[in-house]
Amino acid sequence: MLWVKALHIISVVCWFAVLFYLPRLFVYHAMADNDTLREQFKIMERRLYYGIGVPSLIATLGFGAWAVVYAWEYYFASTWFWIKIALVLVLVIYHHVCGYYVKQFKKDKVTRNHVFFRWFNELPTVLLIAIVLLVVLKQPF
Template sequence: MLWVKALHIIAVICWFAVLFYLPRLFVYHAMSDNQAVKDQLKIMERKLYRGIGIPSLWATLLFGGWLVHFQWPYYAASTWFWIKMALVILLVGYHHVCGFYLRQLRDEQCTKSHVFFRWFNEFPTIILLVSVILVVLKQPI
């Protein structure tokens, strides 16, 4: 079980690295007027999202589900766990919204400003803070 927990934590760290960095790339993309810079950012965004983001999302869900399986009766009865699951669902949605913006930026159809993406970039930080507190304290905030 400890190996599964370690793999879950590693996957979460990798996933959050993407959720923190990809919107930062969107900020630079939205700010740039240089086509060569935008083309380079498109490559970086795609590789980050597809090469690290999607695999780490799936690994997080797989190892997290595996962990829950070991003690399902405990988790099923824990309010903090269901709140955390709601936050995970929000993060999966955020991940897909990042994919949506990635495609818009790739196709040069995005109308969002760098200021929007700066604020957009804060969402996973809030979710991370609340999730860690829930897991460590094992009770609703």
Template sequence: MLWVKAFHLISMVCWFAGLLYLPRLFVYHAMTGDQACKEQFLVMERKLYWGISTPAMVATLVFGLWLLSYNAQGYMAGGWLHAKLTLIACLIGYHHLCGRYLKRFMKGANTKSHTFFRWFNEVPAVILIAIIILAVVRPF
């Protein structure tokens, strides 16, 4: 069980690295007017989303469900897990929204400002804090 937990945490850290860095790349991408820079950002964004973030998300979910399977009934009795699973659903939606913004950048159809992406970048950090508190403290 501890190996599964370790791999769950490793994949979660990798997923969050992508969720925190990809919108930051969007900030810089939205700010630049240089075509060569835009093309470089596209390469970086695509590799981060498809090469790191998406596989890490899948691994996080697989290892998380594996952990849950050890004591599903016990875990589900606590309200903290329901709240955590709700936040994870929000993160999955956020991840896919990042993919949608990436596609818009790839088409040259981004309509969002760098300021929007600066605020958008804060969402996963807030969710991360809440998930860690829920998983460690288990307040309810």
């Protein structure tokens, strides 16, 4: 069980590295003023999203589900757990929105500016704080 928890935490850390850094790349990409730089950002975004982000998301969800199986009755009855699951679902949606933007940047079809992406970049931080508080305190705030 402890190995599963450890692997879950490692996966979460890797996934959040992507969720923090990829939108920051979007900020810089939206501000880029030459084709060479824009092409470099496309490569970085694609590698980060598909090379680290997608595998980390899958590992996070897989190890998380595996950990829950060990004490399903406890988790099923815990309100904090269901709130956490809802917030994780929001993160999964956010992850896929990032994938949408990776594809839009690749096609040079992004209409959002760097200011939008600066604000967009803040959501995972808020969700991380809420999720960690739920897990550590084992109760809704």
